[in-house]
Amino acid sequence: MRSLLPILLVVPLSLLVTTRSGRDEPEPIYMDCPTNTSYTPGSSAFQANLDALLSSLPASAVASSGFATNVITGATPDEQAFGLAQCRADVNASTCRSCLDASVRDVATNCPGQKSAMFIYDACLLRYSNTSFFGVFDFRDDKSFLVYRCITRRQNATQSPQLEWWPLSSLLINLTAKAAYRSARRFAAGSVQATPSVTFYGMEQCTRDLADNDCNLCLSRFLPFMPYDCDRTQGVRMFHRSCSVRVEAYPFYSAQAVEAAMAPVVPAPPGGEPPVGSASRRQGNHFEAMGKVAPLTNAEDVSYFHIECVSDTNYTRGGAFQSNLESLLSSLPSAAASGGFAENATGAAPDQAYGLAQCRRDASAPDCSKCVDTLAQKLSSGCQGLKSAIAVASPCMLR
Ligand SMILES: *[C@@H]1O[C@H](CO)[C@@H](O)[C@H](O)[C@H]1NC(C)=O
Ligand SMILES: *[C@@H]1O[C@H](CO)[C@@H](O)[C@H](O)[C@H]1NC(C)=O
Ligand SMILES: *[C@@H]1O[C@H](CO)[C@@H](O)[C@H](O)[C@H]1NC(C)=O
Ligand SMILES: *[C@@H]1O[C@H](CO)[C@@H](O)[C@H](O)[C@H]1NC(C)=O
Ligand SMILES: *[C@@H]1O[C@H](CO)[C@@H](O)[C@H](O)[C@H]1NC(C)=O
Numbered sequence: 001m002r003s004l005l006p007i008l009l010v011v012p013l014s015l016l017v018t019t020r021s022g023r024d025e026p027e028p029i030y031m032d033c034p035t036n037t038s039y040t041p042g043s044s045a046f047q048a049n050l051d052a053l054l055s056s057l058p059a060s061a062v063a064s065s066g067f068a069t070n071v072i073t074g075a076t077p078d079e080q081a082f083g084l085a086q087c088r089a090d091v092n093a094s095t096c097r098s099c100l101d102a103s104v105r106d107v108a109t110n111c112p113g114q115k116s117a118m119f120i121y122d123a124c125l126l127r128y129s130n131t132s133f134f135g136v137f138d139f140r141d142d143k144s145f146l147v148y149r150c151i152t153r154r155q156n157a158t159q160s161p162q163l164e165w166w167p168l169s170s171l172l173i174n175l176t177a178k179a180a181y182r183s184a185r186r187f188a189a190g191s192v193q194a195t196p197s198v199t200f201y202g203m204e205q206c207t208r209d210l211a212d213n214d215c216n217l218c219l220s221r222f223l224p225f226m227p228y229d230c231d232r233t234q235g236v237r238m239f240h241r242s243c244s245v246r247v248e249a250y251p252f253y254s255a256q257a258v259e260a261a262m263a264p265v266v267p268a269p270p271g272g273e274p275p276v277g278s279a280s281r282r283q284g285n286h287f288e289a290m291g292k293v294a295p296l297t298n299a300e301d302v303s304y305f306h307i308e309c310v311s312d313t314n315y316t317r318g319g320a321f322q323s324n325l326e327s328l329l330s331s332l333p334s335a336a337a338s339g340g341f342a343e344n345a346t347g348a349a350p351d352q353a354y355g356l357a358q359c360r361r362d363a364s365a366p367d368c369s370k371c372v373d374t375l376a377q378k379l380s381s382g383c384q385g386l387k388s389a390i391a392v393a394s395p396c397m398l399r
């Protein structure tokens with residue numbers, strides 16, 4: 001049985017209710033309250049700073065389109081309190097405010113006396129610490145890959161369409177690029193028609209303190225797990241400290257609200273290019289292809305694949321990175337075949353190559369190996385010279 005990283009939790013939808021029984025109060029989806037960062041309540045300068053921080057963050061966030069960070073400094077560095085509040089980009093000000101107000105109350109109730117905490121809700125998130133975490137995305141910290149939920153609606157399961165990796169992965173790859181590089185709010189939502197009667201809907205968001213490349217990495221991290229390990233489910237929600245993804249087979253957001261939330265904050269010059277500099281820079285060098293490769297000899301084939309190269313990360317031909325990448329790509333097919341999932345890193349920084357491959361649960365070991373190997377070849381030829389790329393096919397993916 002293929003398993004996920006051990007820290008991933010798979011929880012049925014019944015635990016994902018959005019209101020508490022009898023009250024119209026947002027319910028935390030995730031509460032991180034460490035027990036080893038305690039201060040002495042009532043007698044600490046840190047507490048006074050934290051209180052000041054938490055009482056100001058909801059209003060600050062609402063006043064600046066749903067996102068705020070703040071630092072309350074003290075006489076000494078150990079009294080500092082750092083906080084971040086963010087609402088889902090498509091919710092209105094009153095929903096944002098009531099969600100963040102509830103998060104402040106929940107933190108006080110559920111996490112008293114701790115110097116750091118993170119609470120995540122459907123409509124907002126709140127995080128604070130005595131050390132700065134702004135703009136930090138720890139790509140290699142698997143523990144920060146938080147919550148993973150496959151949603152199966154048992155009632156009416158036959159009527160509810162199940163998610164299919166293809167064409168969902170195409171949508172998710174596009175949404176990741178949009179959220180990371182083309183949205184001021186690091187947010188994107190959209191849909192793809194799977195069959196004439198079935199449409200899949202997706203939404204992705206990063207915390208707005210992340211740099212564009214880190215947002216891209218954070219959201220891309222979800223792709224290999226989704227929906228392979230939620231195969232035949234009707235919805236998936238994944239949360240990381242710095243980003244989140246949701247997909248459903250029904251429209252769970254207002255198209256009008258997400259359209260407004262995705263609009264760039266800076267108005268475009270009349271008739272001009274999109275205002276986000278990195279987006280237009282990237283579009284020029286962006287290589288993206290969809291096409292056909294030789295089918296596998298038997299079983300499910302790799303005939304539909306999607307590769308995406310990120311162009312501003314060139315490496316020197318014949319250099320250390322290239323040889324690290326080549327040995328990485330040659331190691332992944334067999335490693336993935338033996339467990340359905342493989343991660344590896346070759347060489348040392350700054351020329352280290354890091355990769356992961358994942359096969360669908362129902363792919364046999366030979367098909368898995370063959371699929372990953374095919375995508376490795378596609379990436380080697382299609383993304384020559386580039387340090388970062390992702391390839392997705394129906395039976396497997398490689399990054
Ligand atoms: C608290 O414990 C966690 C998990 O064991 C660890 O990663 C973290 O560094 C600890 N924090 C402090 C401040 O000791
Ligand atoms: C934050 O709190 C932890 C746990 O009490 C402590 O180990 C750490 O030194 C503190 N960090 C700063 C910058 O004071
Ligand atoms: C904000 O959104 C909520 C939920 O969609 C809705 O119930 C409420 O009426 C909206 N409030 C305003 C002021 O638009
Ligand atoms: C099941 O689906 C049918 C038709 O789509 C609908 O009328 C019915 O209310 C659903 N039942 C439940 C329990 O959701
Ligand atoms: C993703 O973007 C590519 C290139 O712009 C496009 O061809 C494809 O249709 C898009 N896929 C979805 C599902 O939107």
Ligand SMILES: *[C@@H]1O[C@H](CO)[C@@H](O)[C@H](O)[C@H]1NC(C)=O
Nearest residue numbers: 285311312313314315384385
């Ligand atoms: C990367 O390589 C491409 C094609 O070889 C080239 O057009 C581009 O300018 C290079 N980018 C950088 C940042 O070196």
Ligand SMILES: *[C@@H]1O[C@H](CO)[C@@H](O)[C@H](O)[C@H]1NC(C)=O
Nearest residue numbers: 327328331335343344345346
């Ligand atoms: C990682 O790749 C190296 C070759 O670059 C290989 O020797 C090693 O076995 C691989 N590790 C795993 C866990 O696959």
